[in-house]
Amino acid sequence: MTQAPPKFEIFATTAPGFEKALAAEMTEAGFKKPKMMPGGVRFRGNWHDVWRANLTLRGAVKVLARVGSFQTIQLEGLKNLTAELPWLTHLSPDVPVKVDVTTQKSKIYHAGAAQERIENALRDAIGVQISPDAPVTIKVRIDNNMVTFSLDTSGDSLHKRGFKAAVAKAPLRETMAAMFLRQMGYDGTQTVLDPMCGSGTFVIEAAEIAAGLLPGRERSFAFEHLATFDIEDYAALRATDATTAPTARFFGSDRDAGAVRMSEENATRAGVADLCTFTKMSAGDITPPDGPPGIVIVNPPYGSRIGDKKPLFALHASLGSALKKRFAGWQVGLVTTDGSLAKSTGLPMNSRFAPVAHGGLSVKLYTCDL
Numbered sequence: 001m002t003q004a005p006p007k008f009e010i011f012a013t014t015a016p017g018f019e020k021a022l023a024a025e026m027t028e029a030g031f032k033k034p035k036m037m038p039g040g041v042r043f044r045g046n047w048h049d050v051w052r053a054n055l056t057l058r059g060a061v062k063v064l065a066r067v068g069s070f071q072t073i074q075l076e077g078l079k080n081l082t083a084e085l086p087w088l089t090h091l092s093p094d095v096p097v098k099v100d101v102t103t104q105k106s107k108i109y110h111a112g113a114a115q116e117r118i119e120n121a122l123r124d125a126i127g128v129q130i131s132p133d134a135p136v137t138i139k140v141r142i143d144n145n146m147v148t149f150s151l152d153t154s155g156d157s158l159h160k161r162g163f164k165a166a167v168a169k170a171p172l173r174e175t176m177a178a179m180f181l182r183q184m185g186y187d188g189t190q191t192v193l194d195p196m197c198g199s200g201t202f203v204i205e206a207a208e209i210a211a212g213l214l215p216g217r218e219r220s221f222a223f224e225h226l227a228t229f230d231i232e233d234y235a236a237l238r239a240t241d242a243t244t245a246p247t248a249r250f251f252g253s254d255r256d257a258g259a260v261r262m263s264e265e266n267a268t269r270a271g272v273a274d275l276c277t278f279t280k281m282s283a284g285d286i287t288p289p290d291g292p293p294g295i296v297i298v299n300p301p302y303g304s305r306i307g308d309k310k311p312l313f314a315l316h317a318s319l320g321s322a323l324k325k326r327f328a329g330w331q332v333g334l335v336t337t338d339g340s341l342a343k344s345t346g347l348p349m350n351s352r353f354a355p356v357a358h359g360g361l362s363v364k365l366y367t368c369d370l
């Protein structure tokens with residue numbers, strides 16, 4: 001009888017504020033008993049679950065696999081106990097690693113000294129090379145004298161789907177776009193329109209979801225460098241890509257011709273150009289496409305300085321007026337830093353969602369039904 005693969009703790013991180021949306025995505029995707037924590041969602045699983053989380057979750061930013069923990073209050077103890085962990089179960093000695101330590105409320109308070117001891121322990125124990133450019137990062141958290149080791153199984157942040165070469169000013173991260181779409185109740189069947197589409201993030205993300213494309217289908221991950229990687233099992237997971245024939249269509253417009261071109265290029269690279277239409281147009285001139293009402297989702301400029309705000313009220317008012325006149329039956333979602341800008345659309349905008357950290361700002365989804 002073959003034994004079930006061992007389970008361990010896995011933590012999918014997300015932008016603080018999206019824990020609930022990510023937990024909902026994980027439940028839908030069949031991850032067992034996801035538990036919301038500040039900054040992410042924890043669950044127990046095996047390496048297959050780690051690959052699947054990286055490849056398929058749209059709201060996760062990193063997937064961390066816990067590989068060991070112990071208590072110590074001394075640097076010498078840290079070194080000895082680190083060396084005793086079963087590193088060869090996880091790491092290939094010929095693949096360099098880097099070590100990233102944080103410490104709080106602990107007798108070992110100097111992260112640099114702790115890092116040095118851990119690196120020495122790893123070199124001595126398995127002869128692995130330590131390098132700042134290593135493809136694998138070991139994250140070490142020392143909290144209340146408890147030392148926890150996790151492998152960053154993602155590598156580059158998962159919002160980097162691998163398609164967006166052209167980037168507009170202030171693009172939204174793909175992970176955030178996916179979670180805002182989820183908060184709107186988007187399920188891959190509704191038409192989605194973004195009247196200030198920038199680099200096309202909302203539109204492309206919505207089209208990919210409708211087509212059943214896996215967010216990580218084209219990129220590589222740190223877990224491919226670990227000793228636990230099973231290339232055949234992973235290839236079978238990737239074969240579940242693009243399983244749906246979408247019926248909905250996706251629309252983006254922007255007043256900036258460069259943004260429209262960028263969106264088109266990004267959609268082509270993502271393989272969803274046939275599902276998307278991008279048009280150069282001012283937000284005040286938008287009209288609904290043929291077909292049933294769907295979702296308007298938009299992330300207008302915020303204006304980070306107070307003096308920048310004035311023209312933004314007029315911009316929001318003109319968007320609101322176009323929506324009120326021509327988009328009866330549609331749902332509207334607006335992502336902004338400032339509730340007064342959402343109100344200035346003249347639409348009955350409300351928010352029942354947590355604020356989310358984005359590039360040093362705090363943004364929130366405001367919604368209404370027309």
Ligand SMILES: C[S@@+](CC[C@H](N)C(=O)[O-])C[C@H]1O[C@@H](n2cnc3c(N)ncnc32)[C@H](O)[C@@H]1O
Pocket residue numbers: 168169170171172173195196197198199200201202253254255256259281282283284299300301302315
């Ligand atoms: C914050 S960016 C949107 C970023 C986008 N969500 C992305 O992920 O790339 C705001 C966009 O609004 C566009 N914009 C500003 N005023 C506009 C107007 N009156 N009509 C249409 N687009 C406008 C800008 O050109 C810019 O691309």
